Amino acid sequence: MGTQGTGNQGVGGSADGVGDDAVVSATGRSRGDWFALLDAAGATGWKHQAIANWLVTEQGVDPWWAQGVTVGYEQARGIRLPGQRQDGTFEVSVTRTIPGEVEPALRALAEVVTAQTGVQPLALNLAAKYPTARFPLEGGEYLLASASPRSGGKTSIGLVRGRMPNGDDLAGAKATLRGWLDTVTVEPVG
Incomplete structure (x- = not known):
């Protein structure tokens, strides 16, 4: 999806506000570990819901945390920009x-x-x-x-x-x- 403009400086990403310790405590893995696992599974080519569903059904992640990991992954891989919704707005x-x-x-x-x-x-x-x-x-x-x-x-x-x-x-x-x-x-x- 690439980057769009630079005007979103000062708008935080998904990881802002939720510490990695909280992610590990709730999901059993750090964001980096989840991102590596998702990369190995080929998730950069998946739609948002497919990533979240995989985390829930294949990895046993709570749905709320799966959404957070999914958005963080999409932002870290340039699939989604901070502030961007699933529909692209x-x-x-x-x-x-x-x-x-x-x-x-x-x-x-x-x-x-x-x-x-x-x-x-x-x-x-x-x-x-x-x-x-x-x-x-x-x-x-x-x-x-x-x-x-x-x-x-x-x-x-x-x-x-x-x-x-x-x-x-x-x-x-x-x-x-x-x-x-x-x-x-x-x-x-x-």
């Missing part, structure tokens, strides 16, 4: 924990997104266990706002910008979303 995401309850936090985040984009949410799902608001953007892209409870009266809020056609400015897109999260505030209850 790109995605960035950011999160932040703020004081406040879930529903008001999501409403506040949705207001920020609407103010910044001029787009009303296509769907605002406040009744779900993890409430979300989805915003359609031009060209089939979307923004997904989410909120989930944390302890101590706090809420984790997040934004995902998905179906981006290329990875030319992933770091810039991520910085923009982070800036939007930084403006979200929720009035204290009581």
Whole structure:
């Protein structure tokens, strides 16, 4: 698949955030060992799902960890770039924990997104266990706002910008979303 642009500097790969010790503990092998095993099996010519399935069915890897190893392998072998999804589009995401309850936090985040984009949410799902608001953007892209409870009266809020056609400015897109999260505030209850 080759490389596309250099604008994704500052956007981490699959291995960022999950240490190799955790991979070894969960799967019994390091990333390097998995990658060597996949190379020996000819996996550079396989589709994403075939790699993940092989790890699960042939090697007994938990499905969640198999996905992580698969994405890491694809990135390490140049099959997939950081931020790239299986369908070839790109995605960035950011999160932040703020004081406040879930529903008001999501409403506040949705207001920020609407103010910044001029787009009303296509769907605002406040009744779900993890409430979300989805915003359609031009060209089939979307923004997904989410909120989930944390302890101590706090809420984790997040934004995902998905179906981006290329990875030319992933770091810039991520910085923009982070800036939007930084403006979200929720009035204290009581």
